[in-house]
Amino acid sequence: MKQPPRPRRSRAFPPQEPASAPESAPEDDRRGAAEVVEAPQASMRGEESGSEREAHFSTGARASRIRRGSEARDERTARRERNRELRRSRREAAARPTSGDLLRRPIGQSDAATVLGSSDESATADLGERRKERQLAQRRLVLTRIATVSAVCVVVAALVWGIFFSPLxxxxxxxxxxxxxxxxxxxxxxxxxxxxxxxxxxxxxxxxxxxxxxxxxxxxxxxxxxxxxxxxxxxxxxxxRQAVLAVKEGAAWSLVDDQGVSLSSSPSMPEGMAPTTLPDGDERSRAAGEVAAIWAAMGDELRSQITMITHDGQTVSMTLSNSRTLNWGVASENDLKAKVAQVLVSQRQARTYDVSSPVHPVTS
Structure with a gap:
């Protein structure tokens, strides 16, 4: 058989313990009898009012428990929603590319949207500000380059003036x-x-x-x-200039170099110089050079026998001592002609020696 349910005691109002009896006093002795008589009736009334209160408190406790259970369920539901939102935001943050990832790989359209922001009015304003900053940076770069080039040009101009035109x-x-x-x-x-x-x-x-x-x-x-x-x-x-020729000019001798330039004059024939007669005009310089070359090719023994060298502008002839004549011809093969003439003059007695063709010399 099922036991009848026990009445639930209210947790809101725990059972009260009976109050301890007050200390007896002399005045209480006089009322003791009346209280003993009225005690049974009062206890009956107290039992009835206590059962009513217990029933009232049981109904209130049940409603309070139902209300607290509903509040707990709402709180758990709200906590689960918050946890789901938190996990979803974490997954989105993990899937979103970071700035380091964007720098390590080319930026696509989706990443560009992440970097530049959304396409709303605030993102458009940011793009406009960035364009202005980029234009300002480019303008500053152009101005800096112009200033640098201008400074370099000024420095170069100053250097050119200082080196090529200043009195420095x-x-x-x-x-x-x-x-x-x-x-x-x-x-x-x-x-x-x-x-x-x-x-x-x-x-x-x-x-x-x-x-x-x-x-x-x-x-x-x-x-x-x-x-x-x-x-x-x-x-x-x-x-x-060095004088190598002595040109007879009147009673004096003009000292001439190998270019026909007169350097000085001497009243007597200087030793070591070739007594020469040179043509006038444009042929003088060339004739002087040819006579100087012939004189340098001769030996001292042949030089000592020459009293005059005559250049007519084409050929050279010489007057030797004892009124002898040496025909040199044109001023070519001077070394060979000098050797042949030296042999002929020293070994043969003749009035005329012709070495214009040194391989076929002629004497007469």
Whole structure:
């Protein structure tokens, strides 16, 4: 048989313990009898009111438990929803590419959307700001390049002006050294006068060939070599002319070099020089050079017997001692002709010696 359900006790109001009896007092003794008589009736009424209260409290506790259970279910449901949202956001964050991934691989359309943002108005504003920043950066780069190029051009122009046009490297004639003339002060002064027109010309623009040509106009200078000595000087090495021929001019002898230039004069025939007669005009320089070459090819024994060398512009003839004649011909094969003439003059007595064809000499 099923047992009848026990009445549930309310948890809201636990059973009250009977209050302890108050301490007896002299006044209570007088009321004790009346309380003993009324006790059974009061206990009956207390039992009835207690059962009603217990039934009321049982109904309230059941409703409270139902309400708390519903609240707990709602709270668990809300907690599960929050957990699902949290897991979903974590999965989305894990699937979304990071900035490092975007830098390590080419950016596609989806990644570009991630980098640049969405296509709403805020993303469009960001793109506009980025375009403006890029345009400003490009403008600054162009201005920087223009400024750099301008500064370089200014520096180059200043260097060009300072080197080629300023007096910083201008020629100072007091800093010009001349070598090769020895004690010939007159020729040195002429050389200094020849370079005077080039004074104050910057050395980078100074033509050394023009300076050398100007110095070559000096009568006693055969050749001049010019070198720059920075910052404002020159070094000039002069090769002076040397007299090798003595040309009879009236009662005196004019000392001439191998180019036909008269260097000085002498009242007597200088020793070691070839007594010569040269043609006038344009042939003089060439004739002097040919006579100087013939004189250099001869030996001392043959030279000592020559009293005059005559060049008519085409051929050369010589007058020997004792009124003998040596026909040299054109100035070619000078070494061979000099050897043949030396043998003929020393071994044969003749009035005329002809070595114009050295392999077939003729005497008469």
């Amino acid at each position: 490297f201008a020629l100072d004639t007091s800093k010009v050294s001349i070598e090769g003339l020895g004690e010939d002060g007159a020729t040195t002064s002429e050389v200094q006068a020849a370079i005077q027109p080039f004074a104050s010309t910057p050395l980078p623009r100074l033509s050394t060939s023009k300076v050398s040509a100007a110095i070559g106009q000096v009568r006693l200078v055969r050749e001049a070599q010019v070198e720059r000595t920075w910052p404002r000087g020159l070094k000039i090495t002069v090769r002076p």
